[in-house]
Amino acid sequence: MSHPTSDAHSKKATVALLAGGRSSEHPISLITACGVLGSIDTDKFNVVMIGITEDGRWYLTNLEELSALTAQGPSARFTAGNQQVFLPLGGGDSRLRLVDENNEMQYSEPIDVVFPLLHGPFGEDGTVQGLLEMADLKYVGCGVAASAIGMDKHFMKVAFESAGLEVGPYEVVSKRQWDKDPQTVKERIANLGFPLFVKPARAGSSFGITKVDAAEELDAAIEEAHRFDPKLVIEAGIEGREIECAVLDTSAGGVPRASYPGEIVITDQDHGFYDFDAKYVSKNSARTQCPADLPEDVQKTIRELAVEAFLALDGEGLSRADFFYTPDGKIIINEVNTMPGFTPISMYKTMWENSGIDYPSLIEELIQLALERPLGLR
Template sequence: MTTDQPAPRRPRVAIVFGGRSSEHAVSCATAAGVMGAIDREAYDVIPVGISRDGHWVLADADPELLSLTPERSPEVAGHGAGVVVPLATTDRTLTALEPQQVPRSLGEVDVVFPLLHGPFGEDGTIQGMLELADIRYVGSGVFASAAGMDKHFMKVLFAGAGLPVGPYAVITDAQWTRDRAAALDAVSALSFPVFVKPARAGSSMGISKVSTPQALEAAVELAREHDPKVIVEQGIVGREIECAVLQGRGTDGPRVSLVGEIEVTAAGGHEFYDFEAKYLDDGAVLSCPAKVPDAVAAEVQRLAGAAFDALGCEGLARVDCFYTDDGRVLINEINTMPGFTPHSMYPQMWEATGLSYRDLIDELIQLALTRPVGLR
């Protein structure tokens, strides 16, 4: 006699987005892209938004409501049903809380896709929370996420691994508060122009290109609006070439895409690849594969894989390099949760390499499902 067995349920994926950082709207746009492309026949999806003040809420799954346009900046409202994440290793059930209602189970979550950019999400904080609960998640772990978020320590680790980086200086909050003149003088060893950046932010938030020492102080103040720690990087004469990295399967090393190049168009009126050029207009064009010599492309791919390993990354990362006018290749930075809309550099480079956006999402979820939690 045979008995009918219930069909195995589909893996349940919690897509977490929004957050407390200045990249809140970009995270919402990223979530819109993923929710619009994820295979709903293969996965059950629970959209979880984090408002700007840190409330976790059950969000609407309609991607249109989260799209980023010149006319609209999407935002997670903090007044929906609250979401409680378990912190015990014996429970992976999300719970929805609504005023004057009995708590409602959202079911067990098999994997979290944390589409958070910037501090309080991309920097190891949510990764640590998920590790405490033994919940699998897409992307790098606590240390790699934290190191990849901090452009200062990222460069220290790269240099320690023997990878080439450009000249830079760091201005901490304590240095700026104690002796502003000395902090500015520390930048004098660099050649202008320089790029002044928040040390722990992304999406080109708070970045300024500075051509004279007189403009440096205002640029540091602008960067400090996003992060009290500021990094000043010497401008590199050359081209920025990028490479997308995926964690290898099993014991395989990291996989790398074709290399790409963003060209900022004159029509857009942007001096560099800023926030508007990335997300709001047609001020930039991706070329993939980038028009560079084969040996240069191979070196960018080698450095991308080496950078991924140097930080102990998992899942995904985008590595940005400089190809200088004198033929050198330097690492600029790594992004452990790069822009992930369908039009972002990372998915487009994989698309050009032969992996579609939907298949890329599936690959990242499958990698997370097979990766153990805890020490590894």
């Protein structure tokens, strides 16, 4: 890869976008990357597109390949290209090592910032963030600890409770507990009442989640969730509207901003909750509304709580907070997502568009925040 030559070109920041990854959310990451790659302002940024295979290899890719892959739908997977990518080893050298099929090495232009468009384990959980810290590469989004806590529905709830946020009733079930004494585990879970939701503790995009309406359905739901994670979170069903709110950080330690809240409205009653199919496959099962049809004082409170949840995790860059708004007026936080989807229909992008920040401007602001932030302890 040649180095830039013109003065105007050399003033651009070079952004490496990461897509794919080793988690079950690989195809969602590809859709997210297509959206960002198609909307980023190339007059302001040079872009290097890196795809990560399911076995963890990094290769150069491009919008054409990503578009072809995402056309495959949920089965889309990135496959190895010809030019393999290796990260720098730190020491101030931020050039990527590029090795072709002949095992010959080239170097990229220096990378100014990485945008890890990765969802789920090995991408959103602090692992890639730690790798980038070790490589002395700045990156968009939350740091190592906040990413790890934000990925784990158990520790996330502990952080929320510590900050005084209201969470719904839940139980945590480890694989060891389930294998040793499933009957005791089921008795503990039954205290939550029905319906309830069985969830992998560290997965996203509704993978492995089952709504359970009766005790006899528990075994199958737990086995399904264990396909994605040995640690489970079991949550009591909460009657309420599902409200989301996007958070965007500010420079120099200012107060993070919150978008207008948005609402997911299930329109197809065959979907008992906002599952993977409703999110990414069916075109008629749900719709989004932003701003949500809520009283102004409730909207204001939700925006404040979204920022509080972001700060409870020591968040940086961005997050999306998900709440339940109950018929009796309670606002219960369900979870946050520290790298929400940027697909054409994703709520994070949509909420900011409805709050006055368009897609290219949102991408630019996230990159600028990352460029301003130091690496290491902060």
